[in-house]
Amino acid sequence: MTPLHIAIVGAGPAGCYTADQLTRKLPDARIDIYDRLPTPYGLIRGGVAPDHQGTKAIVRQFERSFARGNVRFRGNVEVGRDVAYEDLKAAYHAVVIASGALEDRRLGIPGEDLAGVYGSGRFVGWYNGIPDCSGLAPRIDGPAAAIIGNGNVALDIARILGKTSAELAASDICAHAAAQLARAGLTDIYLIGRRGPCEAAFSAAELAELGRLEQVAPCVDAPLPAEPPADWDETRRKAALKNLEILRGFAATEWTDKPLRLHFLFHATPVAIAGEGTVAALRLVRSPLADGEEAEFTLPVNTVITAIGYRARPIPGVPFDTGRGIVKHEEGRVEPGVWTTGWCKRGPQGVIPANRSDALATADAIAANLAAAEQPAKPGGSAIDARLQDRGIEVVDFPGWQRIDTQEVAAGQGKPREKLVATAALLAAARQPETAR
Template structure:
C-alpha cells in the first residue's frame, strides 16, 4: 500500500518491528519514533521537496501514520534553501506549506543527523515499518577531461552552495579575477549562475544571498559569460523563464550567432507549445541583434553573455604557471538524429577559448547512503526526511522548533541589512541553539560564525 504511494521519493525499505514490553525492538534498540505505538511508523531520510511532499501525502491520506524526518543539515528544506537562486524568492514560498507539515503532531523533524554515520540504516529498519530514502543526488558528475583539477574549475553545485550558504561550500573562494567565465551546460542552473555572476550588485543586495559571496561578487572582474552546450538550440534544457531573465538583465548585452538559428523557423511550428515558445524567443533575440534599439543597448552595456552551441569540452588549458585555468579547448560537434533526441558527435575541429573560470553544470548523481542498502542511482532524489535518533554522545539533533529559532534570527538579521534573511552557516551555533535554553547569541559567537 505505502510502496506505491511514495515510490517517487526514492529507494524504499520496509520492515516490521518486534516490540517488547519496553517499547523497544527485539534487538534491544529503543524505538526512534516520537509517538509511542502508532499503527504505521515512517522514517523519511532527507528534508528537501520530495521528502516533504511524501510526508504531506502520507499525513493526508493515511491517518494512522506517524512520520519522523531526518536531515544531515541543521536546517530543513534541502534545495529550496540551498539550491534555488537568491533572486527567485517566489520559488521559496513552498517552505510555508512544508512548515505546516512539520508542525503537525504526527510529524517530527530532526536535523543535524547524518544517516549512515550518526545512525545506521539497520537501526532505522528495526525502528520503523517504512523507511523512505529521499536523500538526494549531491555528487557532481565529472567532466573526465585533462585539467579538470586546476584552480578555477568548479562544479555548478559548489558555486550554488557557496552563494546560498551551504556550510561545506562556504570557503570555496572562486576565481573571479578574470573577465571571462565559461559555464558548461545548457540547463536552468547554468543560466542561474550566469545571472548571478552578471547581475548588478544593487539587485543582489535585496536577496538572501550570503554576505561573503556578495562581497566577492562586488569585487568580481567577470564581465563575459559563455554558456556552452554540446547540442543545438532545439535541445537546450533551460526554460523560457530563465531565458527571459537573462535577456532582460540590466547593463548586459546578449551575443547570438544568427547562423545557429538558420532553418529553425520551419521546424519550430511542429514542436510542443512550451518548446516552441522557447525556441521562438531565441530566434527573435538573434534576429533583433541588429535593430537600432538593440545596438544602442549593446553599446551602453558593460557586460555580455552568449550561448555557444555544438561545442563539447576536450581539455582545460592551464595558465602559464600550470596551476590555474588559462582557457578551455572545445570540440566542434555535429548532431545525429532529430529534435530533442539528437545526439552530439565530436568532429576533428577544435576551438580554444581564453577564460579564467570554468563551471561544470552537467548534472549530478546519487551516492550510497549505507553499505547495507542496495545502491540504485536512478532512485536517488535530493529531498531529505529524517527520523528521531537516540541521543548518542557527540550528536546534537536540531528539532523543528530549533530551526524556527534559527529562522527568526536569520530574518531579523536580514531585515537590518535590507534583505529577506541573512543565512547562518556554521553548525556549532546551531547545535548551541538546540542544546541550550534559547537566548540571543552573544556578539563573539555570531562573529565567529561568520568568519
C-alpha cells in the first residue's frame, strides 16, 4: 500500500497534539512537522511564563511522539519562505496548518508606533528568547509602565516586571532579560481593562500570586462591585466571585515597604499614546463615570505594553480570513487535502489542553478523508528535503533539537536552562555540542 505522507506546519501544542493523534489513527503514516524556529513547542517555549515551569511539562508527551520513528521534526523551515505551501500540497497527502497566532493585535489609536510601545507577543518573546524578539531591549527603566489588557498574559507580564532577581532565579528567563529587569526602575505599573473586574479574564491562581510578590503592592483604588451580574451562568459567576474576593483582599491590605505599586484600573479605554518620539503618557477615557469623575484622564507612563490578543500571520497561498485574522476554513477544512487546527484556526483563545480536542477532531477528519478513497503515491518529505538542501536551508531535526536542549540545560547552572537566543547559536548547537557558544 502507498505510504501516507502528512505535513504539519507549526510545532506548537496544536501541531504536536495533531501528530500524536495521527500516529494513533494512522500508525503507518509518515508525519513531518515543520517549524520556522530551530526549536519545537511554539508558545510553550516562547509564550508560557518562564517562572511557570510546571506548565511546560507537557512537552514530555510530545517528545514521545517524536521518538516514534514515523514523526520527524523539521525545524528552521518557514513555510511560505523556505518552502512553498503549494510544494507541500504536491508532496503530501494531507497538510495541516497549525501556525498559531504570531502577530500582536493593534490598539488602533494615535501614538501606537512611538518608541516604548510593545505588543505582548514581542515583549514576552524578548524575555523568553524567541530569536526575532530577543534584541528588543525594551524601555523598562521607569518610573511607570502601562499594561493594556485584562487576561492572563497581562498578569504574566506584570508579574515578570514585578519579580526580584531572586524570585526569578529558578525560572528559565533569558539572561539578557533578567539583567535588564534587574536594572529596571519601575515604581508604578498600571494594569488597564476596558471593562470591569468581573469581566476580566484572569485566572484566580495567577491573580492571587501577585499578592505574594516581594516588592509588588497590588492596589485597587476604585470601589469593586458586590457581585457579578445575576444572569451569568454558574461557572462564570464563580470565577468572577473568586477574582472579586482576591481584588477585595488587595484593596483592604496596607502595603507598607513594597516599592512597586501595581494599579488595577478598570472601565478605562486608552484613546491615545502621547510623546515626542517616545512614550510620555497614555490618555484614557473612563466609562461609566462615578459622581464627580472626569471622563478623560492621563497617566504619565514611559512604557506601554499591549496584551489585547493576536492574529495569525498569513502564509502565502493559504486562504486567510483577514477580518478575523485566522486561516479561512470550514470546520477545520481549508481546501481539499488541507486542514487547520489550534490558534490559527480558532483565534488566540484557550490554554494548551484546549488544543488537544481540536487536534483530535482534525486527526479524525484527516483519517476519515484519507480512508474514503484510494490515495495516489506521493513523494512525501524526501521531495521537500531535496528542495531545502538545494536552497541551502539548514534543517534542524529532532536529534538536533535534543543537542540544543542538552546544551541549554547544561548552561542553566541552577536555572532549568539558559536558552540560546540567536538563530546562528541554535543552529551551531544543533550541529554539534562543541560549537554551541
